[in-house]
Amino acid sequence: MTEHRTGAPAPAAGPGERTAPARRPVRDALAPVRLRLVALAFLLAVRISVGIALPALLATAVGAVLDGTGVRGPAALLAVVLAVGGLCEAAAGPLAASANATGTHRLRMLTIRHLLSLGPRSPHAVGDAVTQVVQSAPMAAGLPARAAESAISLLGSVAALAALWWTNWQAGLAFTLAMPLTVLIAQRFMKEAGRAQENYLGAQSRIADGLVAALTGVRTIRAAGTLATETDRVLEPLPELSAAGRAMWRTERDVVWRLGLLLPLTDVLVLAVAGLAVADGRLSAAGLLAVSGYLALASGMVDQIDVLLGIAQARAGARRLDAVFRHEPPAGGTAGSMPTDGAVRLRAVTVRRAGEPVLDQLDLDLPAGAAVALVGRTGAGKSVLAGLLGRLTDPDEGEISIGGVPVRDLPLDRLRTLVVHAFERPELYGRTVHEAISFGRPGISREDVVHAARAAQADRFVRRLPDGYDTPLDETPMSGGERQRLGLARALIRPALVHVLDDATSGLDTATEAEVSRSVTELLAGRTRLVVAHRAATAARCDLVAWLDGGRIRAFGPHGRLWANPEYRAVFGPAGAPGPLADRDPTKKEEERCRVEHR
Structure with missing residues (x-):
């Protein structure tokens, strides 16, 4: 998912949504x-x-x-x-x-x-x-x-x-x-x-x-x-x-x-x-x-x-x-009470595109502090669902709440601190690498920037740049995976109750992705995470898996239990197809692949 999309129709205001007055x-x-x-x-x-x-x-x-x-x-x-x-x-x-x-x-x-x-x-x-x-x-x-x-x-x-x-x-x-x-x-x-x-x-x-x-x-x-x-x-x-x-x-x-x-x-x-x-x-x-x-x-x-x-x-x-x-931006709420935990609740959520439902009366609960993988076939609406939490898009029907407070009732500036997104193809802003990571938090220290970069496995390649973290962005040639790691570091540096990782490690090789996942798990321990996952090993590292199919949650539970379903394994493509290793723990299989690649 890219950070900015254009050309999509603007969704209609949902029930109870406040819109800003018309402008001249x-x-x-x-x-x-x-x-x-x-x-x-x-x-x-x-x-x-x-x-x-x-x-x-x-x-x-x-x-x-x-x-x-x-x-x-x-x-x-x-x-x-x-x-x-x-x-x-x-x-x-x-x-x-x-x-x-x-x-x-x-x-x-x-x-x-x-x-x-x-x-x-x-x-x-x-x-x-x-x-x-x-x-x-x-x-x-x-x-x-x-x-x-x-x-x-x-x-x-x-x-x-x-x-x-x-x-x-x-x-x-x-x-x-x-x-x-x-x-x-x-x-x-x-x-x-x-x-x-x-x-x-x-x-x-x-x-x-x-x-x-x-x-x-x-x-x-x-x-x-x-x-x-x-x-x-x-x-x-x-x-x-x-x-x-x-x-x-x-x-x-x-x-x-x-x-x-x-x-x-x-x-x-x-x-x-x-x-x-x-x-x-x-x-x-x-x-x-x-x-x-x-x-x-x-x-x-x-x-x-x-x-x-x-x-x-x-x-x-x-x-x-x-x-x-004529198209009004979303107006934030004026709720006086703020969420005290990161428990996320979606009830009867429907999102339509071109008149067709992408999400259809969907219900989902993310326990506070849990890491929940969101899996499903291409086009299942995973990124749409992920964008609902931070109001990157709004549902046509239904309600989303964090810590018991509806997200529509939260002031937008406060919501941006409660929910942080990391994207598959992040756009980087700022004059230097340091500013790209600290974007949105200009007063952050270099120590915190380096700490986030290390968690995202970006510190090593940044230090190889001519001026390290002070290297100008326009003089920093980067691969897709390196850009992804900087985008992930930018998300990790922001304290939040909920972190949404929308396929934020898809550009990494399996060994690096495994290291990043372990670092992210340690750094975000106790915070709610919604991880859009395309790899079985990514889903296996999460506490729970929400299997999205037909606009609704088809199954919800630990990855190990869902893995017994061949249709679930098929979601991951050939890697999940039945075979000699089909019934083995996918986390162990991933670790074996990592050891082979390191050798």
Whole structure:
């Protein structure tokens, strides 16, 4: 069992499970930048106010020139307003960039933390999760600034339209009558562009998923000579990606030529109406200049294709992030009492995958301080059962308790100290070997780290490294068995009531596995252990064996008693098949193999 799984469906909340309240990731990410967004909105409002004032001020200055009256005052006022507008323009850009950068950082951190908190429950594959963090987060973080710019621009356009009506109502009426068609075109563009962007991001995620999977199995691919086949598989979503990209460009092309045709026709119509008013003496020449300026500002409510496209992209990113945050991580309980012993009890536990039961109304008791081997054929649900104790997954039905306290009622941070897992393929974290073993317990001493490594039979190979326990992890080539031993040492160093060893010694040879088992037994004496076992000798070293078959416990008892059943022996494959040694104690057989290997 690996430590992190992706792509599995998230189980439904079980009876009585508390879930965290729904989150709004973009809103949470904006908390530190709200003041900057307020300042940005203020600057944009001032800038648009300057834009609205300019046509009137310019008309006044031009009228003063034409009338031969004093032009110094209107010109000075015009210069001051232009300077204010320029300063706002200069300050708004860096402020928007700063808000977007901070929002992107926050949103990425929230997304990463949420994905990690989902753990094995995450419905998102690795490539999709990476795409969410790298692409969707920065796109969504830009939504507030873009929305503020668009909203204030829209308000400015409405104010300019009102000023246009005030300056010449016929020109304002002509513009208003032409607007509905323009607005419909813009709305359709937003909808189609957003859909195309979501399809584009989805295809990118699938390519990323395939690439991650291929890189993980690159040795197998090269050994099998299937490079071309795997390349085709990774790039299978490429036509969909290309189609989504073409759809975006086609949508933008269509709206550009339509608006590019409609807006000039609207301008011509409005200016023609205003020109007739000038000819009839109902509007001055300076008033015509004001009409032209207000017309340009009023047209801005739809003549902002780049802004609309940016909003469509940001909304697509936000919707994809919402899909991530829609899956809530498990919420811990608030139990005041803590377990006093490691007795584990499972009652009527059912776990379903794709609608089919993996565990079916299963009952199991692990006595406090006992070592219990969990055996069963491949696919019997051993790792699923093992993950229930530490809530790596939750049952669809039933209850699990430790020391009489239901695990759902325990705070998650406390549960992590009560139940410790060691996995078949552990992931190692930290800068050095020491940090990999002490991961999660940064204050642990070197003596304790070495003690755990010795119990896991890792101390000898660690000391052969260039800097021993201080060797950087990325400079430490390790076999699968060596990684497994470090992962086991990491589990052993954590004091807990229950230790779950999920096939944690499968990568070791029989001699080393026997030594590790003896050391672990001594170190964890008195603690409850659930050991997922594939070897008969591993099961024989445990106090009891739980035989999992058909989603339920078929038999429970000492290994020696179960060994008399040929179906039980068959669970271990050829090693358990009946033969000359079938009725002998498997522990003694294992010791004989160890002596042969040592010789």
